[in-house]
Amino acid sequence: MIGRSLDISPASLPAFPPGTVWLCGAGPGDPGHLTLYVVSALRQADVIVHDALVDPRVLDFAHPEAEIIFAGKRGGKPSIAQDEIGEMLITLARQNRRVLRLKGGDPFVFGRGGEEALVLAEAGVPFRVFPGITSGLGGLAMASIPATMRGVNQAVILATGHSADDHTRLDWAALGRLKLPLVLYMAVRTLPDIAAALVAGGMDADTPAAVIENATLPDERIMVSTLDRVAKDLERQAFGPPALVVIGEIVRLREELRLLALQAAREAV
Ligand SMILES: C[S@@+](CC[C@H](N)C(=O)[O-])C[C@H]1O[C@@H](n2cnc3c(N)ncnc32)[C@H](O)[C@@H]1O
Incomplete structure (x- = not known):
């Protein structure tokens, strides 16, 4: 029967190691477009740093105890500077937390995901990238x-x-x-x-x-x-x-x- 074998537990998908950052895409908006990798990441993350384009319903998949940090533009106020976001991701990872950096669409399509991956790589912070459907x-x-x-x-x-x-x-x-x-x-x-x-x-x-x-x-x-x-x-x-x-x-x-x-x-x- 369809769905019988659908297992999105961390056991069937990669485990999110503490001290790492996963750079993920949340798709165009509707949570139905999330990938299984990203749902699994949401369930495992200790802290989620997300952009304004991430729909609030997507965050409903987060672990109830996860810390959720908004790092986007709100109400015309200037967004957090890009280098501050990089620093924040490095600091959180060095606290040995599972850090989910969640962006709208795909992180590598007009999403500054490339820049963030570089900053993490240069700091020696282990990271992985999981794509999303670009808008x-x-x-x-x-x-x-x-x-x-x-x-x-x-x-x-x-x-x-x-x-x-x-x-x-x-x-x-x-x-x-x-x-x-x-x-x-x-x-x-x-x-x-x-x-x-x-x-x-x-x-x-x-x-x-x-x-x-x-x-x-x-x-x-x-x-x-x-x-x-x-x-x-x-x-x-x-x-x-x-x-x-x-x-x-x-x-x-x-x-x-x-x-x-x-x-x-x-x-x-
Ligand atoms: C900073 S870019 C991020 C793009 C994102 N990484 C992607 O792959 O879709 C923001 C732009 O993406 C487009 N965009 C993202 N989500 C959208 C949506 N749900 N509806 C329409 N445009 C969207 C808009 O042009 C918006 O100004």
Whole structure:
């Protein structure tokens, strides 16, 4: 019977050794997207250091005696500095605790997980990384937008709209010339400039575009528009972070899939 052999006890999954840090991804939001590794980590951790994007329901899986530390941005107040987080993880691990560093989505996709892993490695703190479903793929799938589709696209670009410093700034016009679907993280504020540059680079102004706010969560909102209108529509409808912006023909499939699903549901009645 399905589920009979489902054992997510620490005995069937790796034991979380004291004095180590596990850097884990909590997926796009809905706890149903957690991996078994991460649920097991939540059950074993002595202390959990989490970001703002981790849904409170995810933390319900924590051991009742675990200490839970919020290390994200709240109410517009500045977040804890990245180096302070690194120091905190090192200190907690040196207290011989099982430290779960939990981030939204995947820690290695626009999550500064790479930086934290480096800090731990340099300090000689043993750590492991357990991936999560990144919002830019999981959020899309849950919104019925396939990231790739045979005959439509052979590549997809995941990009951040937030350029922390000049030397990593993207050449949006060059990306526009590629005419490949783009999934943009952290692009709410910069979308007007990005959309204009993509069009200037050669991407069709009427390319379909979607915005997914709070992907997979109960208050999820999805808006479909076109490249030349999406920034205005986003502002008009007051979409805000956390949101993903998807630009490309793959967005068209959402409407197609939804229509067919509706039809099938009607016929089934
Ligand atoms: C600092 S990045 C973290 C990305 C994360 N590591 C991941 O793999 O999804 C934060 C951005 O991810 C996107 N994001 C994360 N979770 C989201 C969600 N549930 N709905 C929409 N966008 C989300 C938004 O663009 C948000 O501004």
